[in-house]
Amino acid sequence: MATKVLMEALSPTMEEGRLVEWKKKEGDPVAAGDVLAEVETDKAVMDLVARVGGTLLKQVIAAGTTVPVSALVGVIGKAGEDISALLEGQRGGGAEGQKPAKSAPAPAIAPTAPATGAVAPTPAAPATSASSDRLKASPLARKVATDRGIDLRAIQGSGPEGRIVLRDLATAAPMAAAAPSSSLPFRPSGAAYTDVPLTQLRKTIAKRLATSIGPVPTFYLTAEIDMERAWEAREALKALGPEGKISFNDIVVKGVALALRQHPACNAWWQDDRIRYWNEVHVSMAVAVEDGLITPVIRHADLKSLRQISAESKDLAGRARERKLKPEEYTGGTFSVSNLGMFEIDQFTAIINPPEAGILAIGAIVEQPAVVDGAVAVRRRMRVTLSCDHRVIDGATGAAFLRTLKTLLENPLAMVW
Amino acid sequence: MPLTTYRDALNQALREEMRRDPEVFLMGEEVGVYQGAYKVSRGLLEEFGPNRVVDTPITELGFTGVGVGAAMVGLRPIIEVMTWNFALLALDQIVNAAAKMRYMSGGQVGVPMVIRGPGGAALQLAGQHSQAFEAYYAHIPGLKVVAPATPYDAKGLLKSAIRDDDPVIFIEGEMLYNLKGEVPEEEYLVPIGQAEVKRAGDQVTLVCHSKTVAVALKAAEELVGLGVEAEVVDLRTIRPLDTATIFASVRKTHRCVVIEEGWPFAGVGAQTVDEIQRELFDELDAPVLRVTGADVPMPYNKYLERAAKADPPKVVAAVKKVMYLE
Numbered sequence: 122m123a124t125k126v127l128m129e130a131l132s133p134t135m136e137e138g139r140l141v142e143w144k145k146k147e148g149d150p151v152a153a154g155d156v157l158a159e160v161e162t163d164k165a166v167m168d169l170v171a172r173v174g175g176t177l178l179k180q181v182i183a184a185g186t187t188v189p190v191s192a193l194v195g196v197i198g199k200a201g202e203d204i205s206a207l208l209e210g211q212r213g214g215g216a217e218g219q220k221p222a223k224s225a226p227a228p229a230i231a232p233t234a235p236a237t238g239a240v241a242p243t244p245a246a247p248a249t250s251a252s253s254d255r256l257k258a259s260p261l262a263r264k265v266a267t268d269r270g271i272d273l274r275a276i277q278g279s280g281p282e283g284r285i286v287l288r289d290l291a292t293a294a295p296m297a298a299a300a301p302s303s304s305l306p307f308r309p310s311g312a313a314y315t316d317v318p319l320t321q322l323r324k325t326i327a328k329r330l331a332t333s334i335g336p337v338p339t340f341y342l343t344a345e346i347d348m349e350r351a352w353e354a355r356e357a358l359k360a361l362g363p364e365g366k367i368s369f370n371d372i373v374v375k376g377v378a379l380a381l382r383q384h385p386a387c388n389a390w391w392q393d394d395r396i397r398y399w400n401e402v403h404v405s406m407a408v409a410v411e412d413g414l415i416t417p418v419i420r421h422a423d424l425k426s427l428r429q430i431s432a433e434s435k436d437l438a439g440r441a442r443e444r445k446l447k448p449e450e451y452t453g454g455t456f457s458v459s460n461l462g463m464f465e466i467d468q469f470t471a472i473i474n475p476p477e478a479g480i481l482a483i484g485a486i487v488e489q490p491a492v493v494d495g496a497v498a499v500r501r502r503m504r505v506t507l508s509c510d511h512r513v514i515d516g517a518t519g520a521a522f523l524r525t526l527k528t529l530l531e532n533p534l535a536m537v538w
Numbered sequence: 539m540p541l542t543t544y545r546d547a548l549n550q551a552l553r554e555e556m557r558r559d560p561e562v563f564l565m566g567e568e569v570g571v572y573q574g575a576y577k578v579s580r581g582l583l584e585e586f587g588p589n590r591v592v593d594t595p596i597t598e599l600g601f602t603g604v605g606v607g608a609a610m611v612g613l614r615p616i617i618e619v620m621t622w623n624f625a626l627l628a629l630d631q632i633v634n635a636a637a638k639m640r641y642m643s644g645g646q647v648g649v650p651m652v653i654r655g656p657g658g659a660a661l662q663l664a665g666q667h668s669q670a671f672e673a674y675y676a677h678i679p680g681l682k683v684v685a686p687a688t689p690y691d692a693k694g695l696l697k698s699a700i701r702d703d704d705p706v707i708f709i710e711g712e713m714l715y716n717l718k719g720e721v722p723e724e725e726y727l728v729p730i731g732q733a734e735v736k737r738a739g740d741q742v743t744l745v746c747h748s749k750t751v752a753v754a755l756k757a758a759e760e761l762v763g764l765g766v767e768a769e770v771v772d773l774r775t776i777r778p779l780d781t782a783t784i785f786a787s788v789r790k791t792h793r794c795v796v797i798e799e800g801w802p803f804a805g806v807g808a809q810t811v812d813e814i815q816r817e818l819f820d821e822l823d824a825p826v827l828r829v830t831g832a833d834v835p836m837p838y839n840k841y842l843e844r845a846a847k848a849d850p851p852k853v854v855a856a857v858k859k860v861m862y863l864e
Binding site for chain 1: 820821822
């Protein structure tokens with residue numbers, strides 16, 4: 122019985138995919154899990170994986186072809202098996218497959234070919250099924266993890282279907298211990314976020330402001346930050362050797378994450394009928410790629426050391442440019458940063474990435490005359506501009522966040538205190 | 539403490555209560571001259587005479603109804619059913635009269651009656667005579683349901699049941715009548731509505747009652763070999779269910795297997811699991827599992843009968859699952 126290989130939805134928003142390159146030739150043996158082809162989605166280049174073993178009998182579409190999700194791209198079966206009926210049955214579907222992605226989505230399970238019935242319906246296992254992504258943990262494990270401040274996502278469950286059970290927590294380190302830098306006010310609350318329904322006041326603010334300025338009523342707050350000490354700190358770390366080399370962007374990401382922890386009102390999503398206040402800090406980081414930009418996410422940035430942030434940020438940015446990011450690596454941020462300092466831009470305003478409510482635009486560090494202790498001195502200064510979704514963040518709220526960020530960056534020791 | 543059989547413990551309870559209270563009388567098929575189909579009423583006709591130990595025709599609905607009437611006018615009848623299989627014929631009197639009288643008379647008339655007899659399967663008595671009906675009666679508001687597992691509990695609970703002002707369904711075990719256990723010579727009562735921890739442990743809770751207490755204790759012994767200490771909670775009373783004792787144990791162990799002789803659907807275990815998941819959701823490290831009789835009429839064939847019963851290997855298998863041992 123031959124099995125169809127279908128174009129799978131490899132990203133949450135993918136409607137069609139371009140087959141970049143076949144990794145298996147016709148006649149090649151394949152095992153379940155083997156990479157059959159590379160597919161370019163709307164976000165990245167991903168692997169299309171064989172769901173069954175056998176021989177790749179047919180490459181139905183050529184490299185470079187774009188087809189909608191669920192379209193037939195190949196056939197796996199026994200060597201020498203007659204698949205003409207299958208391809209015949211699919212011919213209409215094949216033509217249909219070239220239609221724009223707006224047509225109704227094809228069924229996830231391929232229909233059996235008519236008359237001959239020679240085709241095994243493929244139990245399609247989409248790569249990103251919501252149910253398989255759900256974290257499974259026993260109620261007790263969840264409770265204990267909350268009590269002890271353990272991040273369940275970092276744990277491999279040993280129960281059925283990967284369920285995390287009590288014994289799996291025995292060796293887990295609490296988040297606080299793993300991240301001594303998080304000594305700023307922080308209580309792990311178990312739930313990743315808290316939804317707060319909109320008050321009438323917030324509803325009115327949201328409606329009126331949106332009428333005035335557009336769907337995301339944005340305002341901007343700019344502050345100039347003295348980066349002398351951050352500069353010194355960075356130089357001092359450099360002296361440790363290659364591993365001590367971190368970027369200013371890493372320092373700003375860390376500062377932003379810690380400031381968000383203190384100002385949860387800015388670490389939130391607009392959700393139309395409510396505001397989702399995140400109890401976790403995931404910083405999206407705008408990265409320019411060849412023909413656009415993508416925002417890989419540094420998860421739990423508030424709990425990570427500068428060294429971890431630096432390593433992760435390098436890795437994510439590198440793979441972003443190669444378009445090798447997995448969907449879960451560029452979704453789920455709670456706040457964004459965008460840095461054009463390297464282009465010697467002094468100051469700019471960034472556009473909010475909904476549903477996030479804020480984005481920080483980072484300018485270049487420039488030597489400037491500044492008044493220090495009553496005397497004019499040359500100082501390294503950096504301008505940052507916070508774009509706020511006014512439906513979520515009010516002026517004073519955003520300003521308080523920015524003041525905390527300024528304090529942290531001007532006194533880097535406060536970030537590890 | 540003297541060793542006494544379950545049968546004799548029940549006999550002592552009947553005798554003591556009939557001596558204590560002249561309103562108490564025993565009625566049923568073969569309870570007098572024959573001294574009971576299972577000899578629970580041995581010697582009672584001789585001591586108390588035919589007015590208080592009454593042999594009836596084979597008329598379950600009739601003599602249960604007489605019992606309800608007697609209770610309504612102030613006597614304290616003990617109705618013996620030869621087995622609970624035969625009491626199906628008396629269901630209308632039990633469910634529609636005994637259970638509801640206090641409620642439907644606005645509290646004016648109670649029915650202080652005990653209906654007692656053996657329930658569950660013995661050996662090769664086939665489908666119609668091998669049935670555990672605890673869940674049937676526990677379903678009915680107005681009835682208390684008691685199912686003791688030991689001679690001590692049988693005596694103490696039967697005395698409490700006789701003194702209770704409401705109808706009590708007292709389900710004995712045919713296979714338990716010869717079970718010996720310590721029964722004190724001095725008077726004591728076991729209160730209705732209290733479970734008891736029959737074996738302490740801290741890794742998994744085995745909830746059981748009646749004959750399955752022995753099954754659970756046997757399984758607990760085998761589990762020691764696997765390094766598992768099981769706590770055995772004997773419900774003793776099915777209704778009212780002693781959730782406090784169950785919850786205290788599961789709070790400690792975080793895992794639970796509920797065992798019963800009866801069928802799975804809407805069984806005693808179903809109710810128990812419901813209580814546990816609602817109250818202790820955050821305490822559970824695994825779903826609560828059940829070991830029950832097979833969901834079929836009891837087979838006559840002895841091998842099939844054995845396969846259909848809750849037994850220690852089934853309990854051990856369920857415990858391994860909730861402990862994630864395989």
